[in-house]
Amino acid sequence: MENLLISGGTRLHGKVRIHGAKNAALPILAATLLAGGPVTLREIPELEDVRTMLDLLKHLGVKVKRLAPCRYRLDPVGFAGWDAPYELVRKMRASFLVLGPILSLHGRTRVSLPGGCAIGSRPIDLHLKGLQALGAEISMGYGFIEAKSKQLRGNHIFLDYPSVGATENLLMAASLARGETVIVGCAQEPEVVDLANFLNILGAKISGAGTDRITVKGVQALGGGVEYTIIPDRIEAGTYLAAAAAAGGNLQLTNVEPEHLRPTLAKLVEAGATIQETDRGLFVERDGPLNSFDITTLPYPGFPTDLQPIFTALASLSQGVSLIRETVFENRFRYVDELLRMGASIKVEGNVALVYGVSTLYGTRVKAHDLRGGAALVVAALAAQGTTTLTCLHHLDRGYADLELNLQRVGAKIQRVPAEDTGIVTA
Numbered sequence: 001m002e003n004l005l006i007s008g009g010t011r012l013h014g015k016v017r018i019h020g021a022k023n024a025a026l027p028i029l030a031a032t033l034l035a036g037g038p039v040t041l042r043e044i045p046e047l048e049d050v051r052t053m054l055d056l057l058k059h060l061g062v063k064v065k066r067l068a069p070c071r072y073r074l075d076p077v078g079f080a081g082w083d084a085p086y087e088l089v090r091k092m093r094a095s096f097l098v099l100g101p102i103l104s105l106h107g108r109t110r111v112s113l114p115g116g117c118a119i120g121s122r123p124i125d126l127h128l129k130g131l132q133a134l135g136a137e138i139s140m141g142y143g144f145i146e147a148k149s150k151q152l153r154g155n156h157i158f159l160d161y162p163s164v165g166a167t168e169n170l171l172m173a174a175s176l177a178r179g180e181t182v183i184v185g186c187a188q189e190p191e192v193v194d195l196a197n198f199l200n201i202l203g204a205k206i207s208g209a210g211t212d213r214i215t216v217k218g219v220q221a222l223g224g225g226v227e228y229t230i231i232p233d234r235i236e237a238g239t240y241l242a243a244a245a246a247a248g249g250n251l252q253l254t255n256v257e258p259e260h261l262r263p264t265l266a267k268l269v270e271a272g273a274t275i276q277e278t279d280r281g282l283f284v285e286r287d288g289p290l291n292s293f294d295i296t297t298l299p300y301p302g303f304p305t306d307l308q309p310i311f312t313a314l315a316s317l318s319q320g321v322s323l324i325r326e327t328v329f330e331n332r333f334r335y336v337d338e339l340l341r342m343g344a345s346i347k348v349e350g351n352v353a354l355v356y357g358v359s360t361l362y363g364t365r366v367k368a369h370d371l372r373g374g375a376a377l378v379v380a381a382l383a384a385q386g387t388t389t390l391t392c393l394h395h396l397d398r399g400y401a402d403l404e405l406n407l408q409r410v411g412a413k414i415q416r417v418p419a420e421d422t423g424i425v426t427a
């Protein structure tokens with residue numbers, strides 16, 4: 001067990017290279033099951049969630065080879081596995097993304113129900129309704145979903161909510177379905193576009209990704225023998241941008257796509273930061289006062305729910321009152337209890353948090369309840385007076401590679417220490 005020790009109050013200055021996007025890498029790794037030959041993926045982030053997905057693919061029979069840091073070769077040819085066991089799906093709900101590929105290839109699959117997590121119940125009804133529209137027979141029992149289909153057939157699917165995972169599962173299932181599928185009301189996230197682009201270089205016929213209407217013309221089989229580079233992680237980038245705005249100073253981010261960060265960049269400018277788009281990426285600086293700002297999280301292209309905790313931490317240090325409305329998940333304010341321990345002044349009522357900015361936060365012992373809530377506490381600790389001990393780092397390790405290394409390189413006083421060294425060992 002390890003904890004993070006963060007001594008706040010140091011301004012940041014330097015360069016951070018952003019990794020490939022976790023939420024693009026996971027569906028693309030699942031999609032390798034559909035390939036007709038080996039594929040090489042670049043910018044795969046070395047994260048716990050990625051290791052879990054690779055374990056699942058190996059369990060299914062995919063040959064996985066790590067060619068270099070962040071570069072993997074996967075050969076799915078001849079994989080015979082058809083079930084995704086509870087111990088893997090429980091660790092990471094994105095394991096559920098193998099459902100569409102296996103069903104369309106093997107005609108049957110059994111995937112453990114992903115269950116809820118710290119931020120909400122995370123249902124899968126939209127995934128299942130869409131697969132049934134493609135002709136799958138779905139049954140549930142004993143904590144598993146079983147899906148069967150001799151041959152998936154294209155259809156018109158209307159998603160009641162632009163679910164990222166449901167859109168991704170259906171894109172993969174429809175790629176080999178007989179006939180044309182039109183998904184209306186689908187997610188428009190850049191990670192969905194990245195998945196569609198990857199499937200298309202394998203030979204799929206997907207158009208409209210990035211809009212609310214995607215058309216998939218089913219093909220007999222997909223090819224292989226391709227290389228693909230995952231897009232930069234906009235949530236990781238937004239986290240470092242918010243860290244610089246909170247702690248003060250400036251950062252130069254490289255391997256970043258500003259186009260994927262429009263609402264985030266607009267909020268940072270509203271908060272008082274300066275943003276410059278350079279040919280190498282993004283430059284952020286904050287020297288003056290922090291202004292309050294309001295946020296409503298929305299599906300893309302709105303403000304991303306994954307940056308809501310991190311920007312609430314930033315708002316807690318601003319001058320004035322900020323209103324944060326979370327519309328995507330039903331329980332994404334658990335981290336606020338920990339911010340209150342640091343001296344923040346925040347009132348949560350339902351899916352709204354009212355943040356009364358304070359001039360100082362104070363380092364203390366805090367606990368990560370989930371991935372982005374943990375990141376919010378790191379941002380707060382970097383700006384706080386005194387030392388913060390952050391426990392339950394396994395949440396952070398799911399979504400941020402080299403976090404303390406990157407922050408150390410730009411001047412932060414942060415280190416990972418064995419839990420016993422800080423006198424705190426949490427269950």
Ligand code: EPZ
Pocket residue numbers: 022023024026094120121122123124125126127128161162163164165166187191305306328329330371372399
């Ligand atoms: C993806 O989760 C991301 N994860 C999440 O990132 C992200 O927060 C989320 O999209 C929203 O942007 C990955 O891509 C691996 P959804 P996903 O299906 O696909 C409801 C992170 O921190 N819903 O778009 O699970 C659901 O309950 C993670 O990196 C249904 O009601 O998100 C939620 O309220 C956290 N029925 C809303 O839609 C369904 O069948 C958004 O869920 C599916 C979803």
